[in-house]
Amino acid sequence: MNATSVAAPTADTGSARSGPTIGVLALQGDVREHVAALERCGARPVLVRRESELGAVDALVLPGGESTAISKLLEAFELLEPLRARLRDGMPAFGSCAGMILLASEVLDTRPDAQHLSGIDMTVRRNAFGRQVDSFETDLPFAGVTDGPVRAVFIRAPWVERVGEGVDVLATVPHGPAAGRIVAVRQGKVLATSFHPEVTGDLRVHRMFVDLVRAA
Template sequence: MTKPVIGVLALQGDVREHVAALTECGAQAIGVRRVAELDSVDGLVIPGGESTTISRLLEVFELLEPVRRRLRDGMPAFGSCAGMILLASKVLDTRPDAQHLSGIDMTVRRNAFGRQVDSFETDLKFAGLDDGPVRAVFIRAPWVEEVGPEVEVLASVPEGPAAGRIVAVRQGAVLATSFHPEVSGDLRVHRMFVDTVRERLA
């Protein structure tokens, strides 16, 4: 079986957890801080963290345009939480100087679920994963306000004040979740992404 090389953007955020999950799913996972490292990977994970900080560091490390270019060229990518914000084509409630990557045709609202104290967990029905719900951990999470016609909605909040809010999407080979699958111990979302990268390589 092909062992894809998947980078984890290692500028800020929960990099180690993603590296561990990808490795367990059969990928070779490496940290990406330089263009040469980006050029060597078959796919890229953009981790949770602080989206405006990661945005600024993408510019400092001269990675912003190279990542955008790889996405335009069809590189598979997966963003969780802050990574979802960065992959959006439009971001609400962010700083005016914040950059984004336009990897998915969607409008995302930053910190939509509230502050750190409003973090929560819930079970989500996730399209494409038939063996039971996904345990989703939301930490100062965004949600998706609007998606373009080519975007597939994979999961929405089932109940409570945020019922119906979109929290997982996919467009082509680019996947994004509001929540943090790297901290729950459930590897199915990472496995879905690794399989996407394998399919592209094949």
């Protein structure tokens, strides 16, 4: 999806007006789905493509897409260093799939010129589950999420090979060849998933993030 075609959302409900302002990085990837999920969770989502827009939000979602393309666009739009600075200053963030890769402190199997944000002390392996044809869905027990497992959609997904001190593992693959692989983590106010909760209609991971932003 070309995110630049997504119209800026408007907050037309009382819950959205009173909720936190959460940016969605709108350079490339599945922006529209995150915007819809955040709106349904009572947040006020706005698209972020410029430094001034980044400075106006309480938190940021980094969507799935192509991580190396997004990293190049962060440089082209002069957002890379401002985003690193906001993360260092404690801005809450949530990355799904490519967003997880961008938030890592170390990335394996990526281009040597790819950039990352070091928002979470973790090592992530890009495209760890294989190519597009290896995409799959499964149910994941997810720490902090009630009412049963989360339906997880993995599309050319990464996994986490190392977590640092202070990083909480929220979900691992329950079965199959990748059993035990880490696919959801949290460090302080920064959350990341290998999978795409925005495409399933299950809002519990987004609600967790919105609650985290409200608490911050």
